[in-house]
Amino acid sequence: METEMTCERPEVTERIAARGLRPTPARCRIVTLLLDTHEHYTPEEMLQALRQQGEPMSIATLYQNLAKLSEAGVIGRFVGPDGVSRYDAVTDPHHHLICEVCGRMVDVRAAGPLEKIRPEPVFPDDEGELARWQVKARKVEFTGVCPACQARLERAS
Amino acid sequence: METEMTCERPEVTERIAARGLRPTPARCRIVTLLLDTHEHYTPEEMLQALRQQGEPMSIATLYQNLAKLSEAGVIGRFVGPDGVSRYDAVTDPHHHLICEVCGRMVDVRAAGPLEKIRPEPVFPDDEGELARWQVKARKVEFTGVCPACQARLERAS
């Protein structure tokens, strides 16, 4: 039972250390997993993935480290439409494209005049107040049908 | 202990019945609350609001009815950034403007060439697959600072 003291990959070690966290084995495994896939894992899914790699981890340790890593900006975190936290390796602001059939989600950038999109009131009474908001950012959630589901739907029709 | 058999307001009764649900007292109170405010209530907040109006309700009844009402399209539902469900009276597709300081959220429409905003890959490997997605909708989450928080921040500086 040898204990690996740092990550195998210097890339990972550096990424963690750069944010002032110690690159412990648990953290390295988490970050490596996220970097190698472009998945948006829930904690539970990560646990399974790590278990399959023969590198299991306590659920408490996982949650503790996910919190630290995401607070430090080493990994990204958001809450899915089902209310469950999800984590990914992309920390820069980005957007999501979600398949309305299977729920799959891919990271995307938004091309086009995003800054030109402005909020306007749904309720007329909000008009005045809305004008005094300072709008700083826009995040777009694209929904549609992924290629795999399009094929499946066609076949079924 | 008289039992009100339908809503006081025909508007509310109709809205519920139009979707094939019986306008029971509990449902009427929920829908009335959402129509009268433009809040995005969590179930817990609704419970408090109803209690203050002297019309409390069992938490189970509340959850059961929120599920039915939102599935039937009588009310809108979404999951907030904290992972907690929130409900509002707006069922048409719309967008949100969120204060990054206090978390307040208002319903907005998106003005501008929203259809012109298109997803493009973050990872080059996704390029080919991304082109084959069928993009159907875009939802924008605006973030910024609300007038009240702007004032508070100014005062503090």
Place this chain on the structure above:
DNA sequence: ATCATTGCAAACTGTTTGCATCAAG
């Protein structure tokens, strides 16, 4: 020696379900 990390178990929060009671069609 000190401080951070790990991980088990227990606590907590938001949500759902089983079931008995009550009201409506």
Place this chain on the structure above:
DNA sequence: CTTGATGCAAACAGTTTGCAATGAT
């Protein structure tokens, strides 16, 4: 009389925390 609504209590799922053992500096 049959079906649906209510509400209490128990069950659940995701997440957090207390704490003791372990490992790193």
